[in-house]
Amino acid sequence: MKYKLEHACIRVMDLEKSLEFYRGALGLEEVRRKDFPEWKFTLVYLSDEDRNFEIELTYNYDPEKPYELGNGFSHFALTVVDLEGSHSAHKEAGYTVTDLKGLPGEKPMYYFVTDPDGYMIEIIRGGSL
The missing domain is CATH 3.10.180.10 (2,3-Dihydroxybiphenyl 1,2-Dioxygenase, domain 1)
Incomplete structure (x- = not known):
């Protein structure tokens, strides 16, 4: 199936x-x-x-009252070709964003931006979209 x-x-x-x-x-x-x-x-x-x-x-x-997000849900993820440009644009727009991050031993490949309700959105460097 x-x-x-x-x-x-x-x-x-x-x-x-x-x-x-x-x-x-x-x-x-x-x-x-x-x-x-x-x-x-x-x-x-x-x-x-x-x-x-x-x-x-x-x-x-x-x-x-605001919803409780709980501790089981983590995040959504989207890809973008220009990770650094996207990161800068989100910061300049005033959104809550993390620093660029990478897994241990890897170059920065992602960051998180937070929506108005506190949901985390992971933005990942992707190839051609």
């Missing part, structure tokens, strides 16, 4: 702030939206231009 990755879902406190981050910081595009006012939530699906995988933002209307 063959399976294909479809999407990952995260809950967000402020849908507009999250959309601004994922569009502005990562260049993701909204591919569809489903509003359920009778159940008081909205689903927004974001993807890159290749549409291989989606992030589903779930916004429950008027959440009372």
